[in-house]
Structure formats: structure tokens, C-alpha cells
Amino acid sequence: MNKIKSVFKRIATWPVHPQWLVLRHRKKFLQQAASLVNNCVLDIGCAHQEIKQYLPKEKLYFGLDYPGTAIEMYGTKPNIFGDGQKLPFKDNVVDTILLMDVAEHLPNPGHCIDEIYRVLDGGGQLVLDVPFMYPVHDAPYDFQRWTSFGLSRLLEQSGFKIVREQQCGNTFSSGCLLICIGISEFILNRASKNPLWLALGLLAWPFILALNILGGATEVLAKSSTIAPYGYRIIACK
Numbered sequence: 197m198n199k200i201k202s203v204f205k206r207i208a209t210w211p212v213h214p215q216w217l218v219l220r221h222r223k224k225f226l227q228q229a230a231s232l233v234n235n236c237v238l239d240i241g242c243a244h245q246e247i248k249q250y251l252p253k254e255k256l257y258f259g260l261d262y263p264g265t266a267i268e269m270y271g272t273k274p275n276i277f278g279d280g281q282k283l284p285f286k287d288n289v290v291d292t293i294l295l296m297d298v299a300e301h302l303p304n305p306g307h308c309i310d311e312i313y314r315v316l317d318g319g320g321q322l323v324l325d326v327p328f329m330y331p332v333h334d335a336p337y338d339f340q341r342w343t344s345f346g347l348s349r350l351l352e353q354s355g356f357k358i359v360r361e362q363q364c365g366n367t368f369s370s371g372c373l374l375i376c377i378g379i380s381e382f383i384l385n386r387a388s389k390n391p392l393w394l395a396l397g398l399l400a401w402p403f404i405l406a407l408n409i410l411g412g413a414t415e416v417l418a419k420s421s422t423i424a425p426y427g428y429r430i431i432a433c434k
Contacts, residue, residue, distance in 0.1 A: 209223075211408040211409060211412075212401045212405050212408075213404075214376040214377050214380035215373065215377065216408045217369050217372065217373045217408055217412065217426070218364070218365075218373065218427070221364075222246075225429065226246055226247050229247060229250075229292075229294060229323045230247055230250035230251050230255075232292050232321050232431070233251060233255050233291065233292045235255065235256060235291055236255070236257075236258070236292070237255065237256070237257055237258070237290065237291070237294065238260060238292070238293045238294070238315065239257065239260065239293075239294045239296075240260050240294065240295050241260070241261055241262075241265070241295065241296070241297070241298030241301070242259030242261050242275075243261065243265075243266070243270050243272055244270065244272055245257075245274070247294065257275075258275050258276060258290075259274040259275045260274055260275070260276045260280065260283070261274040261277065261278075262280070265301075265337070280295070280308045280311070281302060281303075281304050281305075281308045281311060282307070282311065283311045283312070283314075283315050286315075287314050287315065288315070288317040288320075289315055290315055290316060290317065291316070291317055291320045292316075292320060292321050293316055293320070293321075293322050294322075294323045295308070295323070295324050296323065296325040297325055297326070297327065299326050299342075300326055300327060300339060300341060301334060301337045303339060305350065306350060309322075309351060309353075309354040309356070310354050313354045313355050313356060313434055317434070319433065319434060320433070320434045321359070321431055321433050321434075322351075322433075322434075324351075324431075324432065325427065326342060326347065328341055328342070328343070328424070328426060328428060329373075329425065329426045330373075330374075330426050330427065331377055342428070344361060344428055347430060351430070351432045355434065356432035356433065357432060357433050357434075358430060358431075358432050359433050361429070361430050361431075362428065362429040363425040363428060364425050364426055364428060364429060365411070365415060365425045365426040365427065366415055366421035366425055367421045367424040368411060368418055368421060369411035369412065369414050370425060370426040371411075371424075372407040372410055375407055376404045376408065379400050379403070379404060380397075380400075383396055383397040383400060384397075
């Protein structure tokens with residue numbers, strides 16, 4: 197199964213990957229987030245610390261992750277072990293904080309947003325990335341989904357001002373994404389018990405490719421569809 201996961205990782209930017217619709221813009225998003233950093237960035241829930249490769253060497257980077265998540269789930273080693281809901285930092289010490297694909301995994305996300313506001317210096321920015329129409333992941337530590345209105349309320353209650361909000365995908369591409377993920381989950385679950393199911397996986401790739409192309413096309417043709425994106429990205433300022 198680890199070999200299968202390795203293959204999926206290598207083809208992450210190919211339209212035959214089940215999550216291509218999500219992953220295809222990942223590099224651009226990380227580059228944009230890196231460009232916001234003035235001096236020091238705190239990456240909460242850093243996992244594999246993807247953004248580091250896009251940061252200039254003179255920028256200070258601190259990756260923070262919870263021990264159970266880093267060690268048990270991802271096998272990674274952050275710079276700092278800690279809880280995003282109780283940050284081990286003084287007030288007003290960093291200019292940029294990243295909370296990417298993390299907020300849905302926090303039992304008390306409002307506490308984390310309050311802590312982020314405390315740690316950011318004046319004018320500092322938070323880069324927030326969350327799923328919406330997306331399957332349960334990292335179970336049992338997947339607790340919530342937000343609409344754009346819920347996210348705005350969450351941030352504004354802590355004192356943040358929304359600078360930019362981006363909808364990721366639309367109703368149609370979300371549907372294509374969920375079908376692709378559903379197909380791959382069905383096959384991988386059975387392949388873990390019987391490798392012959394991998395042959396069916398090869399037959400499914402053309403179907404996944406067609407769904408990805410269709411989903412990508414609808415994002416261009418149906419930009420006004422806003423009721424069910426697969427995620428949101430927000431930049432908020434202290």
C-alpha cells in the first residue's frame with residue numbers, strides 16, 4: 197500500500213490523479229503565500245513543510261505541529277511541537293501565519309484564531325485554507341466544514357479583517373472531484389486485501405481523466421456557480 201501511495205504522490209499534478217482538481221493549483225498557492233512573508237512565518241500544522249521550498253533563505257520559518265499528528269499520522273518532524281489552540285509564542289512576534297488544511301481538524305478552532313491574532317504583529321497576515329465539499333480525512337480528527345459566511349464570522353470575531361477570499365472550484369467540479377475520490381477509495385480499499393483490484397484501477401484511470409478535464413472546464417464555463425465549492429482560501433489582516 198505504501199508503494200501505491202508513493203505512485204499517487206508522484207502523479208499529483210497529472211490529470212489522472214483522483215485529486216488533481218485540488219492539487220493542480222497547490223504550487224501557485226504556496227508561492228503566493230510565500231510572497232506575503234516579510235521576515236518571519238509560522239506554519240501551524242506544517243506536516244511536510246511544503247512552503248519552505250518557496251521561501252527565500254533569509255526568511256525565518258517555524259513549522260509547528262501536534263505530536264500525535266506529526267509522528268503518528270505523517271511521520272514528520274516539525275521545528276516545534278505544540279498545540280495550535282495554545283501557541284507557545286509571545287504576543288506580536290511574527291508577520292505571517294499559515295493555517296492550511298488545518299482548521300477543520302481543531303476541536304476549538306476559535307481558540308486557534310484568537311491565538312493567531314495574539315501572536316501576529318500589527319498588520320500581520322493570516323493565510324487560511326479549508327475544505328468545504330470534501331470527504332472526511334485524517335479521521336477521527338476531522339470536526340467541521342465552513343461556508344464563506346461562517347469563515348468570515350469566525351475571523352471577524354477574533355478581530356481580523358478579510359483582505360482576500362477565493363472560492364476553490366464550483367458545484368460541478370466538486371461533484372467530479374468527489375466521484376474521482378470515491379472511485380479511488382473503492383479500489384484502494386479492495387486492493388489492500390486483493391492486489392487484483394489494482395487492474396481495475398488501471399481501467400478506471402481514463403474515467404478519472406475525463407472527469408478531471410470536465411471538472412476543470414466547468415470552472416471556466418460556470419464561474420458563477422458558488423453554492424458548493426470544494427474549498428476556500430482567505431487572507432486576513434490583523
